[in-house]
Amino acid sequence: MKTNGYLLIAVMLLAAGAAPALGESLAFKAQLYDVGPLKSTDSVLKVAEGEMAPDFTLPSVGGEKITLSQFRGNKHVMLSFVPAAWTPVCSDQWPGYTIARSLFDQYDAVILGITVDNLPTLFAWTRQMGDIWFPVLSDFWPHGKVAERYGVLRGDGTAERALIFIDKNGRIRKTHVGDINERPKLDLIVAALKEMNAAP
Amino acid sequence: MRSCLVVLMVVAVCLVSPAVGAEPVGVGAAWPAISLRGPEIESQRSYLGLEADGPFVLTDVSADIVIVEIFSMYCPHCQREAPKVNQLYQLLLDTPQWRERIKLIGIGVGNSPMEVDFFKDTYGVPFPLFPDGDFAIHKALGEPRTPYFMGIRLGPGGEPRIVYAKLGEFEDPARFVEEIMAMAELK
Structure with missing residues (x-):
């Protein structure tokens, strides 16, 4: 009887803790690897608001190399680190930014999307997303070097779901390392x- | 007696939780008792036949059938499909025998009110869209992928029942409506 009770409680916990599908798009059909619920965050941020953003150069899916400082004096930059290609939440994050280009234009900003996947993987993955208008960068080798420099490399070698807002002077204005299991809202x-563009 | 209570609790938790491998609600299932916040736009309240501006349930809508699109601002297929869904809405308005009997709404799963508004503004969506920021509705519907279309029969007298369900895009809006009407056994 006691064993049955524990069994029933275990079933209840399993049911309550199962991962939500998070509105997964049909665009990826059954191609995504479901990682299940993950530890919310698993790193310690190494940059802070007010500091100069560490510069880096990474290869992009488009073929060219992108350097953060090339936008200095010209555009605000939002670094969008996502954990891994072909996983549920990440695969529905950047397609939303695709239709939000007007918002970024309005605030004179660009996005740099970054994962620790290699370029062929990123190429195949982003082709499922429609027309991604912003550069998608590979932080694959040395593995996660940029993510590590910013303090968003997790213990398993993936990146956090993080947003780093960098103004035209190259200074970090806001950091957001969110729960890896949830997509950050457009509201944020x-x-x-808005705040970054309004600042002197 | 205690065992029965525990079993009941398990069943209850399983019913409301996003169980692994959960199936979206489909044809024949009852539409869950979901409360939606009332549209802020008067013309949309009028379109749905809502008398008050507060939260409402589907049975408050003045129609025989409500077509519900489960979408997300973040879903590429929903983005691509948006103009055609707008055409569907216009077709319903322009067809006298459908205008009062079939209403169309969308529910943005995992989308905040701002995200739903952004989708609405980007694609000029004229029909009512509702946010489901915490995925509560999505879970109650068995977590369908997006876009997911359902036709819900509202009457007469009985509980709202799903008579049509389709995952993914539809081809021709008129044929799409005719399929729903046929499944609902309405002319």
Whole structure:
């Protein structure tokens, strides 16, 4: 009887803790690897608001190399680190930014999307997303070097789901390392862009 | 007696939780008792036949059938499909025998009110869209992928029942409506 009770409680916990599908798009059909619920965050941020953003150069899916400082004096930058290609939440994050280009234009900002996957993987993955208008960068080798420098590399070698807002002077204005299991709301992004663009 | 209570608790938790491998609600299932916040736009309240501006349930809508699109601002297929769904809405308005009997709404799963508004503004969506920021509705519907279309029969007298369900895009809006009407056994 006691054993049955424990069994029933275990079933209840399993049912309550199962991972939600998070509105997964049909665009990826059954191609995504379901990682299940993960530890919310698993790193310690190494940059802070007010500091100069560490510069880096990474290869992009488009073929060219992108350097953060090339935007200095010209555009605000939102670094969008996502954990891994072909996983549920990440795969529905950037397609939303695709239709939000006007918002980024409005606030004179660009996005740099970054994962620790290699370029062929990123190429195949982003082709499922429609027309991604912003550069998608590979932080694959040395593995996660940029993510590590910013303090968003997790213990398993993936990146956090993090947003780093960098103004035209190259200074970090806002950081957001969210729960890896949840997509950051557009509300947060718009507020940060607005504030960054309004600042002197 | 205690065992029965525990079993009941398990069943209850399983019913409301996003169980692994959960199936979206489909044809024949009852539409869950979901409360939606009332549209802020008067013309949309009028379109749905709502008398008050507060939260409402589907049975408050003045129609025989409500077509519900489960979408997300973040879903590429929903983005691509948006103009055609707008055409569907216009077709319903322009067809006298459908105008009062079939209403169309969308529910943005995992989308905040701002995200739903952004989708609405980007694609000029004229029909009512509702946010489901915490995925509560999505879970109650068995977590369908997006876009997911359902036709819900509202009457007469009985509980709202799903008579049509389709995952993914539809081809022709008129044929799509005719399929729903046929499944609902309405002319």
